[in-house]
Amino acid sequence: MPRSHTADRHRRHGGPDTAVEVEFLAEGLVVAGVDEVGRGAWAGPLTVGAAILDLAAVPAGLRDSKQLRPERRQALDRSLREHAEVATGEVAHSELDRVGLAASLRLAAARAVAALPRRPDVVLIDGTVDLLEGAGFRTRLLVGGDDRSCSIAAASIVAKVHRDAWMTGQDPAHRVYGFASNKGYPSPQHRAALAEHGPCPLHRRSWQPIRDLLAPRQLDLDALAWPTGSG
Numbered sequence: 001m002p003r004s005h006t007a008d009r010h011r012r013h014g015g016p017d018t019a020v021e022v023e024f025l026a027e028g029l030v031v032a033g034v035d036e037v038g039r040g041a042w043a044g045p046l047t048v049g050a051a052i053l054d055l056a057a058v059p060a061g062l063r064d065s066k067q068l069r070p071e072r073r074q075a076l077d078r079s080l081r082e083h084a085e086v087a088t089g090e091v092a093h094s095e096l097d098r099v100g101l102a103a104s105l106r107l108a109a110a111r112a113v114a115a116l117p118r119r120p121d122v123v124l125i126d127g128t129v130d131l132l133e134g135a136g137f138r139t140r141l142l143v144g145g146d147d148r149s150c151s152i153a154a155a156s157i158v159a160k161v162h163r164d165a166w167m168t169g170q171d172p173a174h175r176v177y178g179f180a181s182n183k184g185y186p187s188p189q190h191r192a193a194l195a196e197h198g199p200c201p202l203h204r205r206s207w208q209p210i211r212d213l214l215a216p217r218q219l220d221l222d223a224l225a226w227p228t229g230s231g
Helices: 002-014 019-025 070-083 093-099 101-114 150-177 188-197 208-214
Strands: 031-037 046-052 085-091 122-126 138-142
Touching: 019 031, 019 122, 019 150, 031 101, 031 150, 046 101, 046 150, 070 150, 085 093, 085 101, 085 150, 093 101, 122 150, 150 188, 188 208
Parallel strands: 031 122, 122 138
Antiparallel strands: 031 046, 046 085
């Protein structure tokens, strides 16, 4: 019990720790963490990161990627690529439109884990949904996992840096939407550009706000005088 209390204090004041990883490593198991980015974006891919840490070389300052400044995320990403085993899996916007969000999350997670240099024995997943159910992996779900597990926090950083770079690279071809700054999320600039110009090829056409823009205007039947018959 004291050990658990210590871990909880560390999470509250110092971010995620490796308590869960140590538990499985004591059994001789290879542990990976996974996390996604891009779920709430209106454009671009859905990306899942995966990370297997060397617990002797865990970079200081790991956090949920959204809590870090871009330059700090990039520095941690470089360190993780040097000292850990990391990978990303993606579902492009067009594929996401075809298969839906739930299936896309599972596909991206499976692709990320498959791209790791080693097959993990256990995968730690942020949230309450087992994205690898039926894929043959032992999993553990951790609510708020990117603030509890260093492996999940590392995965979130790798995924976000990768996706952010890709979206920034698309900005010159789609300048009006501001992808370099909003990364496809619905910022005021992005919303205004959509209202003025409509969606570009990178937008998720199955997302309701984009569908609403693409849908033909509904006729106001009450304002039309439809013939009711020949009388």
